[in-house]
Amino acid sequence: MSSLDEFALIRRLTDGKQSVAFQQACGVDKGIGDDAAVAYLAPGCQLVMTCDTMTESIHFQAHTMRDSDIGYKAMAAAISDIAAMGAIPRYALIALSFPKEMSQHKLEAVYQGLYDCANRWSVVVVGGDTTSCIGGLTVTVTVIGEVQEGRALLRSTAKTGDVVFATGELGCSAAGLDYLLKQALPADQWPDVEDGSSEARLIAAHCRPQPQVDAGQFLQQSQVCGALNDVSDGLASEAWEISEASGVGIDLIEDRIPIADELMAYAIRTEKDPLDYILYGGEDYHLIGTMQAEHVIDMQIKFKAAGLTLYIIGYVNAENSGVRLVQSSGYVVPIAKQGYNHFGKDLS
Amino acid sequence: MSSLDEFALIRRLTDGKQSVAFQQACGVDKGIGDDAAVAYLAPGCQLVMTCDTMTESIHFQAHTMRDSDIGYKAMAAAISDIAAMGAIPRYALIALSFPKEMSQHKLEAVYQGLYDCANRWSVVVVGGDTTSCIGGLTVTVTVIGEVQEGRALLRSTAKTGDVVFATGELGCSAAGLDYLLKQALPADQWPDVEDGSSEARLIAAHCRPQPQVDAGQFLQQSQVCGALNDVSDGLASEAWEISEASGVGIDLIEDRIPIADELMAYAIRTEKDPLDYILYGGEDYHLIGTMQAEHVIDMQIKFKAAGLTLYIIGYVNAENSGVRLVQSSGYVVPIAKQGYNHFGKDLS
Numbered sequence: 001m002s003s004l005d006e007f008a009l010i011r012r013l014t015d016g017k018q019s020v021a022f023q024q025a026c027g028v029d030k031g032i033g034d035d036a037a038v039a040y041l042a043p044g045c046q047l048v049m050t051c052d053t054m055t056e057s058i059h060f061q062a063h064t065m066r067d068s069d070i071g072y073k074a075m076a077a078a079i080s081d082i083a084a085m086g087a088i089p090r091y092a093l094i095a096l097s098f099p100k101e102m103s104q105h106k107l108e109a110v111y112q113g114l115y116d117c118a119n120r121w122s123v124v125v126v127g128g129d130t131t132s133c134i135g136g137l138t139v140t141v142t143v144i145g146e147v148q149e150g151r152a153l154l155r156s157t158a159k160t161g162d163v164v165f166a167t168g169e170l171g172c173s174a175a176g177l178d179y180l181l182k183q184a185l186p187a188d189q190w191p192d193v194e195d196g197s198s199e200a201r202l203i204a205a206h207c208r209p210q211p212q213v214d215a216g217q218f219l220q221q222s223q224v225c226g227a228l229n230d231v232s233d234g235l236a237s238e239a240w241e242i243s244e245a246s247g248v249g250i251d252l253i254e255d256r257i258p259i260a261d262e263l264m265a266y267a268i269r270t271e272k273d274p275l276d277y278i279l280y281g282g283e284d285y286h287l288i289g290t291m292q293a294e295h296v297i298d299m300q301i302k303f304k305a306a307g308l309t310l311y312i313i314g315y316v317n318a319e320n321s322g323v324r325l326v327q328s329s330g331y332v333v334p335i336a337k338q339g340y341n342h343f344g345k346d347l348s
Numbered sequence: 349m350s351s352l353d354e355f356a357l358i359r360r361l362t363d364g365k366q367s368v369a370f371q372q373a374c375g376v377d378k379g380i381g382d383d384a385a386v387a388y389l390a391p392g393c394q395l396v397m398t399c400d401t402m403t404e405s406i407h408f409q410a411h412t413m414r415d416s417d418i419g420y421k422a423m424a425a426a427i428s429d430i431a432a433m434g435a436i437p438r439y440a441l442i443a444l445s446f447p448k449e450m451s452q453h454k455l456e457a458v459y460q461g462l463y464d465c466a467n468r469w470s471v472v473v474v475g476g477d478t479t480s481c482i483g484g485l486t487v488t489v490t491v492i493g494e495v496q497e498g499r500a501l502l503r504s505t506a507k508t509g510d511v512v513f514a515t516g517e518l519g520c521s522a523a524g525l526d527y528l529l530k531q532a533l534p535a536d537q538w539p540d541v542e543d544g545s546s547e548a549r550l551i552a553a554h555c556r557p558q559p560q561v562d563a564g565q566f567l568q569q570s571q572v573c574g575a576l577n578d579v580s581d582g583l584a585s586e587a588w589e590i591s592e593a594s595g596v597g598i599d600l601i602e603d604r605i606p607i608a609d610e611l612m613a614y615a616i617r618t619e620k621d622p623l624d625y626i627l628y629g630g631e632d633y634h635l636i637g638t639m640q641a642e643h644v645i646d647m648q649i650k651f652k653a654a655g656l657t658l659y660i661i662g663y664v665n666a667e668n669s670g671v672r673l674v675q676s677s678g679y680v681v682p683i684a685k686q687g688y689n690h691f692g693k694d695l696s
Contacts, residue, residue: 029394029500030500030502033503033593034433034502034503034504034593035398035428035429035430035432035433035503035576035577035578036396036397036398036429036430036432036433036435036493037395037396037397037398038394038395038396038433038495038500039394039395039397040394040395041389041394041395046377046386046387046388046389047385047386047387047388047389047395047439047492048384048385048386049384049385049387049439049441049474049475049490049492050383050384050385050441050475051441051443051475051476051477051488051490052443052477053443053445053477053479053488055445055479055480055481055482056481056482057481057482058479058480058481058482059479080383081383081384082383082384084383084384085382085383085384085386087384091395091397093397093398093399093490095399095400095401095443095488095490097401097403097486099483126397127397127398127399128399129399129400129401129488131401131403131406131407132403132406133403133404133405133406133483133484133486134403134404134405134406134483134484135447135481135482135483135484136481136482136483138445138481138486140399140401140443140477140488142397142399142441142443142490144395144397144492145384147386152377152378152386154378154382155381155382155383156382228383229383230383245381245382
C-alpha cells in the first residue's frame with residue numbers, strides 16, 4: 001500500500017465502476033467524493049436500513065472463499081436484509097479494513113465482488129471508508145433501501161392459520177462450507193459448475209448467494225404476506241424469530257421441506273442428515289415467511305411466471321409451542337432454537 | 349463472551365439505551381430487532397449518507413483513548429460528515445468487530461460512548477452488526493441524515509471572492525494525541541480538566557470531539573455559504589480538497605488563524621510550531637468553508653448569539669495557485685497537500 005495514499009487508493013478501487021449516468025438514474029445527486037453522499041428517496045417511501053459485517057477467520061478464510069466472493073457475499077447479505085423487509089435496495093456504503101501486508105490485487109478483487117453484486121441489483125455504492133488494520137480483513141456493508149410507507153414486512157406479523165413458505169431450497173450454503181473446510185483446497189482446484197459437479201453448486205450457494213429482492217417485492221406488493229425473514233442463520237433460527245416476534249407456534253412439515261439434489265447427493269456421500277444443514281446451517285439468503293393460505297396457489301403461479309419458486313413448508317398455529325417438526329413418521333418434535341452463530345463458529 | 353450468544357449480547361448492549369418514545373419522536377417506525385430498520389425522512393428532504401471506521405492501533409490504543417471515547421469518537425466522526433453537508437443527522441448503524449478475549453465490560457463501555465454521542469445529537473441507533481474477529485477492535489458507524497432538497501453544502505462550490513472561515517480553533521486534537529503518545533499513561537492517570545490543566549483540554553479535543561451540527565445548520569439555512577468541509581485530516585488537506593473540487597485558489601492568512609490557549613501553551617513547552625498541528629494534524633471536526641464576504645458580520649453575530657464562533661481565516665482567489673499561506677512576515681508560501689493519513693500514521 002506504500003505508494004498510494006488513502007484518497008488515491010479509494011479512487012483506484014471505485015473510479016469508473018458505476019457510471020455517472022447510472023448513478024443519476026438511480027437517484028444519486030452526489031456520490032463518492034464529498035463528506036457524505038446525497039440522494040433521493042422515492043415519494044411516499046420510508047427508509048429501510050441495515051448493515052452486515054464479514055471478517056476473516058470468522059466468516060471466511062482463503063480456502064472457503066475467493067477474494068471476489070468475500071465482497072460479493074458481504075454485499076449480498078446486506079441486500080438480503082432489505083429484501084426481507086419487502087423493500088428495494090438503493091444505496092450502499094462500504095467500510096473495509098485490511099492488514100497492511102495485503103496485496104492491492106486482493107483488495108481490488110474484493111471490491112470487484114462488491115460491485116458485481118451491487119450492479120446485479122442496481123444498488124449504487126455512494127460512500128465508505130477504507131483503512132488499514134491489525135488482524136484480518138473486515139468488510140462492513142450498509143445498504144439503504146426504500147419501501148412504500150407502512151408496507152414493510154416484519155417478523156412480528158405472522159397470524160394463526162397462515163402457511164409457512166420458503167422461496168428456495170435451503171442448506172446448500174452450509175453443505176458447501178462443510179465441503180470446502182474438509183477439502184481445504186486452494187480455489188483454483190475447486191470443482192467447476194460446468195463439469196456438472198454437485199459440489200460446485202454447493203460452493204456457489206456458499207460463495208455467491210442470491211438475495212431474493214424480486215421475491216420480496218412480489219410478497220410486499222401482494223399484501224397477503226404475514227411475516228418475512230431472510231435465512232441467514234438457518235431455518236430453525238429464522239422460524240424461531242418469527243414465532244417469538246409474532247407470539248405464534250410454527251410447525252414445519254418434514255415432507256414438504258424441499259431438498260436440493262446437490263444437497264441430497266452430498267448428504268448421502270457424507271452420511272449426514274440433509275435436514276441438519278437446512279435447519280442449522282445458514283447464509284442461504286432465501287426468504288421464509290407466512291401468508292394467508294387461500295392465496296397460495298395464486299402466488300405460486302405468479303412466482304413461477306417470474307422464474308421464482310415458492311415452497312409451502314409448514315403452518316402457523318395458535319399454540320405456545322415454539323417451532324416444531326412434523327416428521328415423516330407422523331411424530332411432532334420440538335426444533336432447537338440453535339442457529340448459525342458466528343460467536344460459536346470460528347473457522348480458524 | 350462464551351455465556352452469551354449474539355442475540356443476547358446485542359440485546360444487552362442496546363436494550364433500553366434509547367426509549368421507544370424517543371425513537372418514535374425521531375421518526376423511527378421499526379428500530380433494532382428485525383432484518384432492517386424502517387424510518388421516515390422529512391418531506392422535501394434528500395438522504396445524506398456516510399460511514400467512518402475506527403480501528404485499534406491505527407486510530408486508537410489503550411493509552412490514547414478510553415473505551416467509551418472510542419465509541420464516542422466513532423459516532424462523532426460520522427455525525428461530523430453529515431454536519432459538513434449542512435444536513436441533520438438522524439439514524440445510525442453500528443458495526444463492531446471485537447477480539448474474543450475482549451471483556452464484556454470494555455464492550456459495554458464502547459457502546460456507552462456510542463450512545464452518549466448519538467443521544468447528544470438526537471441520532472437514533474437503528475441497527476448494526478456485532479461479531480468477533482481476529483486482531484483488534486474495529487468500529488464502523490454509518491450515519492444517515494437529511495437535508496432540504498438541493499441544499500446540501502458541497503466542497504465544489506467555493507467561489508472567487510469568497511472568504512474562508514473555520515468554526516473553531518484547530519490543532520488541539522493532534523496536540524492531545526501527541527501528548528498522550530509521549531506520556532503513554534493509563535487513562536486514570538491523565539490530567540483532569542477540573543484542575544484547569546491545558547493538557548486535559550487537548551485530551552478532550554482528541555477523545556471527545558464535538559461535531560458542528562448546529563453550525564452546519566446555520567450555514568445551510570443562511571444560503572450564503574459556498575463550500576463546506578469538516579476538518580478530519582487537518583486544515584491543509586481540507587483546504588486543498590475545496591481548492592481542487594472548486595477549481596479555485598485558497599490563501600490562508602497566518603495572523604487570522606486562531607490558536608487555542610492550550611495549544612499555544614503546549615507548543616511553547618514542546619518547542620513546536622502550533623501551526624503544524626493546525627495544518628497537518630486532524631480530527632478536530634470543526635467545519636471550514638467559504639462564504640460571501642458581505643455576509644460575514646451578519647453571520648458572526650448570528651453564530652455568537654447561538655454560542656458558536658466563526659473565524660475568518662483566508663480568502664478564495666481565481667488563481668491556479670492551490671493552497672497558500674500568507675505569513676505574518678508578508679511572504680506567501682505554498683502549503684503542502686499532506687494531511688493526516690491513517691495509512692501512513694500507524695500508532696502501533
